[in-house]
């Protein structure tokens with residue numbers, strides 16, 4: 001985990017310097033990397049929440065505040081992913097479904113994957 005955080009930071013620091021030379025593609029790749037990193041973190045927290053809930057079910061005392069805290073952390077990560085996706089949309093000129101995250105073609109009134117209306 002720590003290793004991947006550091007790796008991600010190094011890569012994004014490196015990309016940041018280069019993107020100063022206005023390389024849009026690198027900036028997009030950088031954002032995609034950040035999303036991948038966040039999604040890996042999201043998976044880990046989901047798993048942790050699952051373990052805590054199961055421990056609770058087994059009668060081992062798990063402080064509800066701990067589960068609450070992890071859920072809030074998860075929500076923050078989801079928001080961060082949405083924020084970065086929003087930036088990618090601006091850079092690439094495409095949009096993503098706000099419900100399922102699928103890429104939406106310009107001009108579509110609803111998501112081709114889940115049918116959610118595009119505003």
Ligand SMILES: [Zn+2]
Pocket residue numbers: 097098099100101102111112113114115116
């Ligand atoms: Zn969708």
